[in-house]
Amino acid sequence: xxxxxxxxxxxxxxxxxxxxxxxxxxxxxxxxxxxxxxxxxxxxxxxxxxxxxxxxxxxxxxxxxxxxxxxxxxxxxxxxxxxxxxxxxxxxxxxxxxxxxxxxxxxxxxxxxxxxxxxxxxxxxxxxxxxxxxxxxxxxxxxxxxxxxxxxxxxxxxxxxxxxxxxxxxxxxxxxxxxxxxxxxxxxxxxxxxxxxxxxxxxxxxxxxxxxxxxxxxxxxxxxxxxxxxxxxxxxxxxxxxxxxxxxxxxxxxx
Amino acid sequence: xxxxxxxxxxxxxxxxxxxxxxxxxxxxxxxxxxxxxxxxxxxxxxxxxxxxxxxxxxxxxxxxxxxxxxxxxxxxxxxxxxxxxxxxxxxxxxxxxxxxxxxxxxxxxxxxxxxxxxxxxxxxxxxxxxxxxxxxxxxxxxxxxxxxxxxxxxxxxxxxxxxxxxxxxxxxxxxxxxxxxxxxxx
Numbered sequence: 001x002x003x004x005x006x007x008x009x010x011x012x013x014x015x016x017x018x019x020x021x022x023x024x025x026x027x028x029x030x031x032x033x034x035x036x037x038x039x040x041x042x043x044x045x046x047x048x049x050x051x052x053x054x055x056x057x058x059x060x061x062x063x064x065x066x067x068x069x070x071x072x073x074x075x076x077x078x079x080x081x082x083x084x085x086x087x088x089x090x091x092x093x094x095x096x097x098x099x100x101x102x103x104x105x106x107x108x109x110x111x112x113x114x115x116x117x118x119x120x121x122x123x124x125x126x127x128x129x130x131x132x133x134x135x136x137x138x139x140x141x142x143x144x145x146x147x148x149x150x151x152x153x154x155x156x157x158x159x160x161x162x163x164x165x166x167x168x169x170x171x172x173x174x175x176x177x178x179x180x181x182x183x184x185x186x187x188x189x190x191x192x193x194x195x196x197x198x199x200x201x202x203x204x205x206x207x208x209x210x211x212x213x214x215x216x217x218x219x220x221x222x223x224x225x226x227x228x229x230x231x232x233x234x235x236x237x238x239x240x241x242x243x244x245x246x247x248x249x250x251x252x253x254x255x
Numbered sequence: 256x257x258x259x260x261x262x263x264x265x266x267x268x269x270x271x272x273x274x275x276x277x278x279x280x281x282x283x284x285x286x287x288x289x290x291x292x293x294x295x296x297x298x299x300x301x302x303x304x305x306x307x308x309x310x311x312x313x314x315x316x317x318x319x320x321x322x323x324x325x326x327x328x329x330x331x332x333x334x335x336x337x338x339x340x341x342x343x344x345x346x347x348x349x350x351x352x353x354x355x356x357x358x359x360x361x362x363x364x365x366x367x368x369x370x371x372x373x374x375x376x377x378x379x380x381x382x383x384x385x386x387x388x389x390x391x392x393x394x395x396x397x398x399x400x401x402x403x404x405x406x407x408x409x410x411x412x413x414x415x416x417x418x419x420x421x422x423x424x425x426x427x428x429x430x431x432x433x434x435x436x437x438x439x440x441x
Contacts, residue, residue, distance in 0.1 A: 027322060031375065068321050075385045079378065083392050107377040111323045118322035142261050146310050150268045151317075157273040165280055175281055182281040183416070187423055189277045194294065194424050197266050199432060205259045213258060 004126050009054040011124040015227045016133045018235060019121045022049060025238045026117030030110040032245040034252075036102055039109035046116035053124045061119040069112045073104075080104040127151070129225045136224035141213060157197065164192050260303045267291035267307035272315060284383055285413045288315070289334045289364075293421045296338035297347055298436045304335035326375055330367045334414075337363050338421075342438070347422040357418030361411035369406035378402040384409050 006012075011019055026046055033039050050061040084100020127148060134144045168188050169175065175185050256264070270291030278287050291311065296304035308331025316322040337360050341347065346356040372380050378388050378398055384405045391401035425439065433439055 023322075027325065030323075031326075064320050068319075072379055075379050075389060076377070079385070079389050079392060079398075083389075103377060107379060111321075111376075114323040115321055118316070119320050122317065122320070142256055145261055146264060146268070146306065147313070150265050150310065150314055153265060153269050154272060154314075154318075157269045158276060161273050161276050165277065179283065182283055185281055186277065186283070186416070186420065189281070190274060190290075190420055191423060191427055193273070193277070194270055194290075195427060195432075197269065198424075198428070201259065201262050201266065202435065204262045208258055208262065 003122065005054075005056050005060060005123045006126075007054045007056060007124070009052060009057065009124065011049075011053040011057070011120070012126075014124075015225050015231050016125045016130040017137075017227075018231045019125050020130075021235045021238050023117040023121035025242060027114050028242045029245055030113045032242070032249045033110075034106060034249070036105040036109065039106050039113065042113045043109050043116065046113045046120070050116060050120040050123075053120050057120060057123040061116055061123055064119050065112060065116045068115050069108065072111055073108050076104040076108050080107075128223075132221045132224050133227075135219050136221035138218060141219060145213070157193070160196065161189075161193050164189055256303060256306070260299050263295055263299050264303050264307045264310065267295035267304070268311045268314060270294060271307065271311040272318070285409070285416060287413060287417050287420070289331065289414070290417045290420055292331055292335050293338040293360075293417055294424060296335050297342035297421060297425060298438055300438055301336055301339040304339055305332050308332060308335045323376075324380065326371050327368060327380075329371070330364055333367050334360060334364055338418075341418070347418065347425050350419060350422055353418045353422035354415050357415035358411055360418060361414035362407070364414055365403075365406040365410035368410065369403045372406060373399055373402045378405075 026042065026049070029042055030039070033042060047058075047062070050058045053061070080100035080103050081096045082094070082100075084097025084103070087098050088095045089098050089101075131144055131148050165175075168185075173185055173188055175182060268291060271288050272291075274287045274290050278285060288311070289308070292304050292308040295307040309328055312325065312328040312331055316325055341356040341360070346352045372378055372384070378401065379385050387405035387408060388398075388401045391404055392398060396404065425433075428436075428439075
């Protein structure tokens with residue numbers, strides 16, 4: 001949907017943990033807030049975050065967020081606006097549920113804010129800098145490997161899935177027809193993909209072992225992104241703010 | 256985790272994320288986004304399967320851009336634990352036991368996902384499930400009932416097929432390849 005967009009904005013220059021902490025704070029706050037006004041202030045904060053990433057990030061994030069959110073908004077409109085509870089408000093030829101619309105504004109705004117926050121983080125966090133930051137902070141190799149390496153394997157697996165599909169179609173496999181016929185085609189497509197990948201496991205283990213990935217020694221980051229006291233302070237402040245937000249939410253629920 | 260487990264977890268994640276491409280090509284109304292998790296649980300164990308499930312959920316969010324579904328990561332943990340238990344009982348050795356195991360997994364997974372869907376997202380989640388919810392709601396079902404019914408209907412079908420597929424993979428493994436996974440012999 002959106003990948004890293006090179007730039008020189010404050011978010012691009014920030015330590016990757018700071019950008020991810022900001023996006024994480026939007027996610028946690030979105031679930032802590034329950035009033036339409038609060039949620040839409042959070043959406044505005046998400047948009048401000050995207051703006052801090054520069055014009056290109058703002059444009060891409062807002063566009064992708066709209067594309068992802070619009071189908072959800074449409075479903076919310078039907079499920080809550082049209083099929084919601086009384087009292088109702090007549091708007092031309094449609095009658096909308098007042099509490100339903102308020103609930104839809106919260107639910108839709110929540111998803112929009114989260115998507116906007118994380119798309120901004122994706123657009124401004126270089127995967128290379130993130131891996132270097134994780135290595136520098138002593139994150140075990142396994143975790144870094146799983147997050148970074150799987151993304152590089154996916155295009156290869158996708159290509160192989162496409163090749164298997166084309167090869168099986170050449171051999172006469174029909175992928176249309178009734179749902180049962182289509183379900184029967186699943187085996188000839190999925191089995192070769194999974195079995196082929198399993199057969200390569202040992203080869204990949206050997207390749208990684210030969211590169212010293214099996215050693216338990218702490219790895220050295222060659223190009224660790226600089227961190228600073230204000231950024232560390234900001235991350236701790238966000239953590240405290242999240243705890244306070246949830247404490248406030250539960251206190252309000254009790255009341 | 257050993258290097259071999261890591262590579263298998265990566266494979267499980269890739270299967271979880273790529274199998275959807277095949278399902279989409281076949282226009283099937285299912286997701287099969289936990290086949291890799293179930294497979295890793297059978298071949299390696301619960302820890303690796305949980306890792307595969309959680310990483311799948313995170314990377315799926317990274318790829319699609321939609322991070323709001325992250326709370327459903329807990330469902331992947333439950334799937335990993337159930338699949339490990341089912342594999343230890345040998346339920347994936349035959350199709351006749353894999354499908355009921357899948358139906359059980361569907362029940363368990365839906366029991367976890369339906370409350371998240373209802374309380375956190377108000378029943379509006381993935382397109383297909385929400386369409387079923389909307390139709391049931393339009394027919395007069397209360398929202399909670401509509402969300403739960405849609406979750407159970409889709410999860411029962413999805414997980415039964417996922418377990419049948421994993422069973423087919425395990426039964427198709429050549430002896431030389433199967434011998435490399437000690438968990439299979441247990």
